[in-house]
Amino acid sequence: MITLKPSVAHPLTDSYGRYIEDLRISVTDRCNFRCQYCMPAEGLPWLASERVLSDDEIIRLATIFVRNGIKEIRVTGGEPTVRPSLPNIIRELSKLRDEGLESLSITTNGVLLDKLASKLSEAGLTRINVSLDTLVREKFHRITRRDCLDRVLKGLEILEQFPTIRPIKVNAVAMKNFTEEEILDFAQLARRKPYVVRFIEYMPLDADGNWRREQVLPGRYIYDVMNAWKPLVPVSTNPSSTSRVYRFADGIGEVGFINPVSEPFCSTCNRIRLTADGQIRTCLFSIEEYDLLGPLRAGATDAELSKIMHAAVARKELKHQINEGAAFQRASRSMSQIGG
Ligand code: SAM
Numbered sequence: 001m002i003t004l005k006p007s008v009a010h011p012l013t014d015s016y017g018r019y020i021e022d023l024r025i026s027v028t029d030r031c032n033f034r035c036q037y038c039m040p041a042e043g044l045p046w047l048a049s050e051r052v053l054s055d056d057e058i059i060r061l062a063t064i065f066v067r068n069g070i071k072e073i074r075v076t077g078g079e080p081t082v083r084p085s086l087p088n089i090i091r092e093l094s095k096l097r098d099e100g101l102e103s104l105s106i107t108t109n110g111v112l113l114d115k116l117a118s119k120l121s122e123a124g125l126t127r128i129n130v131s132l133d134t135l136v137r138e139k140f141h142r143i144t145r146r147d148c149l150d151r152v153l154k155g156l157e158i159l160e161q162f163p164t165i166r167p168i169k170v171n172a173v174a175m176k177n178f179t180e181e182e183i184l185d186f187a188q189l190a191r192r193k194p195y196v197v198r199f200i201e202y203m204p205l206d207a208d209g210n211w212r213r214e215q216v217l218p219g220r221y222i223y224d225v226m227n228a229w230k231p232l233v234p235v236s237t238n239p240s241s242t243s244r245v246y247r248f249a250d251g252i253g254e255v256g257f258i259n260p261v262s263e264p265f266c267s268t269c270n271r272i273r274l275t276a277d278g279q280i281r282t283c284l285f286s287i288e289e290y291d292l293l294g295p296l297r298a299g300a301t302d303a304e305l306s307k308i309m310h311a312a313v314a315r316k317e318l319k320h321q322i323n324e325g326a327a328f329q330r331a332s333r334s335m336s337q338i339g340g
């Protein structure tokens with residue numbers, strides 16, 4: 001359980017005593033990729049543009065969240081870089097550092113970074129997660145349904161020219177019969193490049209509903225392969241971190257494992273999400289959402305919106321139920337609609 005006392009007077013606290021300090025904001029449900037484990041080939045029914053929070057609405061809600069103790073914001077989607085105003089959103093969010101925001105990052109598929117890296121750096125972005133599941137062109141094409149591996153790798157290289165954006169995290173969804181053969185290639189990438197390479201277990205959040213437990217490649221398996229190749233030593237992290245982080249014993253290269261299926265970390269979860277249409281989700285697997293869009297557009301005051309945020313957080317789920325057989329219910333939206 002997280003024990004550090006937040007600095008604000010009325011921190012967002014759930015009924016299990018967890019302080020909520022990490023907010024993921026989705027700025028669009030749209031995407032230029034169609035990853036097999038996320039979205040169908042034909043896409044999804046997109047939100048009508050008038051239902052999507054405007055830049056000003058995002059900034060207003062984020063400001064209220066930060067005044068309630070949010071310290072970390074990660075901007076995501078869908079694919080956040082397809083929203084033309086992303087640099088503006090980052091610029092405005094970065095001003096919240098004066099209000100107590102400590103970390104501002106984005107999660108992206110990386111395909112537009114060749115054009116956007118400098119604008120994002122200028123706007124004040126300081127951390128980034130780039131999703132990359134394979135280093136093999138044909139596999140990349142198959143999994144994302146786009147032939148864009150070279151462009152993503154180029155985007156990553158361009159990012160290296162902006163030292164204010166660190167760390168650069170490369171996140172791979174780990175799947176059986178897909179990832180195993182590349183474990184050491186990813187280890188080499190982490191050693192050769194200034195990227196922290198992390199593996200995320202495949203979760204039942206795909207829009208097609210095709211997830212099967214047998215497809216999950218446990219983080220422990222990947223760890224064992226890497227550790228047998230070159231010893232890994234643990235790196236201490238914040239207790240609420242989703243990722244177990246290790247460094248190769250010779251000091252070169254850092255890797256991480258996010259194991260929500262095989263080793264759930266719900267007891268230390270300090271995260272909530274704001275969808276592109278202004279709904280609070282208190283767990284990736286939530287079935288219920290809490291509406292901020294309606295009250296916001298109906299003229300609610302900051303205090304009223306703050307009250308909705310506190311009431312939502314108070315009802316945060318104890319844990320997900322992926323491992324509880326028939327008790328598991330799929331989330332009410334899929335990953336790209338939630339904002340992973
Ligand atoms: N489009 C951006 C991207 O891909 O980085 C941001 C949004 S995407 C939904 C956020 C993260 O969720 C990505 O790292 C993606 O790989 C991951 N993701 C999507 N579907 C997933 C699933 N079913 N299980 C585990 N991770 C998933």
Ligand code: SF4
Pocket residue numbers: 031032033034035038039077078079109131335336
């Ligand atoms: Fe798009 Fe990201 Fe989902 Fe892939 S994982 S389809 S890039 S939202």
